[in-house]
Amino acid sequence: MTLTGLIGLPSAALSAQLVWLGAFAHVPTAYNQSALVTTTVRDGNPRNVPAGYAPLPAYRAETTVREVVRLSAAARSIRVRLSNEFSGKELRIGEAHIALAAENGEIVTGSDHVLAFAGRQGALIPAGAPLLSDPVDWPLSTLSKLAVTIFYPNETVPPAHTLYALNAWAAPGNQAGARTLMDAIAARSGNHLSEVDVVPQGGSHTVVCFGDSVTEGVASTVGAFRSWPDRLAERLQANRTTRGWSVVNAGIGSNRLLHDTPSTSALSRFDRDVLAVPGVTKVIMMLGINDIQYSRRNPAEAVSADEIMAAMGQLIARAHARGVEVIGGTITAFEGSSSYSPEGEAIRTKVNAWIRSSGMFDGVADFDAATRDPFRPGQLAGTVDSGGHLHPNDTGYAMMGDAVDLKLFARQERSD
Structure with missing residues (x-):
């Protein structure tokens, strides 16, 4: 197994010297494989319900997923945390971008940044592990809305934590840097983004x-x-x-x-x-x-x-x-x-x-x-x-x- 994106480089040493704050999270959890359980509802009648988060269909190979988040504090620099902590398989990240979010899944022209992992464009995240991106020096105002976009080259099981209050879209092919995702559909789950950290302005x-x-x-x-x-x-x-x-x-x-x-x-x-x-x-x-x-x-x-x-x-x-x-x-x-x-x-x-x-x-x-x-x-x-x-x-x-x-x-x- 190649630990792509995990080898320490000068950017990682620089990141360790900075003071970081968490500024967004959508925390990971696990799919539950348990059988249906019987529950009694208010009218006294029993019914069978799933015991937990039922597995969602996999994202097909060559799929791009874009998720919109909001920072809770102003930033001088940012980084993202991706989570593969509840998977038993490696997770391949083909490409990842971050940009200012526009409406309906689009990004603001000229705001796109490519995320790197130990200086590399892609990453292979081991089973059960998270991964931090390299810092991006990017002054951002508080409450900025950001679009985080990931291209998955392989068939990938989406995160278990359903997006109840956030928007995400899935689209075919590598569209990680595209302003508008072509042939996109709404996604119930996101793109393994568990946190956005900032070096704060104050x-x-x-x-x-x-x-x-x-x-x-x-x-x-x-x-x-x-x-x-x-x-x-x-x-x-x-x-x-x-x-x-x-x-x-x-x-x-x-x-x-x-x-x-x-x-x-x-x-x-x-x-x-x-x-x-x-x-x-x-x-x-x-x-x-x-x-x-x-x-x-x-x-x-x-x-x-x-x-x-x-x-x-x-x-x-x-x-x-x-x-x-x-x-x-x-x-x-x-x-x-x-x-x-x-x-x-x-x-x-x-x-x-x-x-x-x-x-x-x-x-x-x-x-x-x-x-x-x-x-x-x-x-x-x-x-x-x-x-x-x-x-x-x-x-x-x-x-x-x-x-x-x-x-x-x-x-x-x-x-x-």
Whole structure:
């Protein structure tokens, strides 16, 4: 096996001397090969559902995939992180480009940059490994939208993490540097891009938003960057006392604290998806609703409020051991959703009371109070409900982003 793109060259030595911050993420997870599981829905009738992320059809050989992302902080230089961490096979990258994104999958003329890997145009990523590109010196303003385009010369299994809130396109042939992708179709998954890092123009801190589909931004307007972490990034950059912060969204749909299915559990992915993010000094943790819901769907994996709180305590201890502060996000309401039960609501209420009053966290973001119906607090307010009584709409996500107290960030800025 040739470790193309992994041999250290002068560019890699230069990169090691720079101060990097994570400025975008779409964290990796695994496909789940488990058989269907039987779940009981709200009307009491059982049904069979996939246990996890079902494998998607492979990208054909000679395919180009373009994905649009947004930086949460201004940059002097950038690099990308590609992930092959959940594959048992090598991943061949034929060519990779990054450019300013225009509309409908096009790129801005004159903005295209070829990404190199240890000075080479392509790369071979070993099974189970990530790969960082060489730095690109490119001043970019905060909230810049970028198109990352990869050409796959071989048939390639797409990443398991479906693009719930981002846009991507797949097109035949090598069109990595094309302004417009010809014969392109929408892609459910992306191009193995797991992170974009920046050498900031003035920042020094990254906050990671660690959660499930409500953090990822499911049911928000696709491609509009309307998740609550996106809203938080906008607020941080608009305030001169907090512009030194970048934001990374480490949400995965259906993520649970204590069990892997249907995605890698929070306890097992915390080191990679939070503690390994460049510049991380704070994490906002919003988890638990799927542990509650799956307790009804799959009684064999039922958990208690005490088990959820103990798992959160483990993550707090691991973060504090690395000098990372933890803000606790309360669990938003879910009455009326398909997996609601009074027993689950009792667990949610107990966990939320603990998040607010235990003193375990370095701060609290009361997402529940910001989005619940004041007259029926077990439900999302009608104005913020996307329709399924579980995920907020764009308005609800904006309210969640506004519920994070910026004083928690200004305080750390002043201490530097």
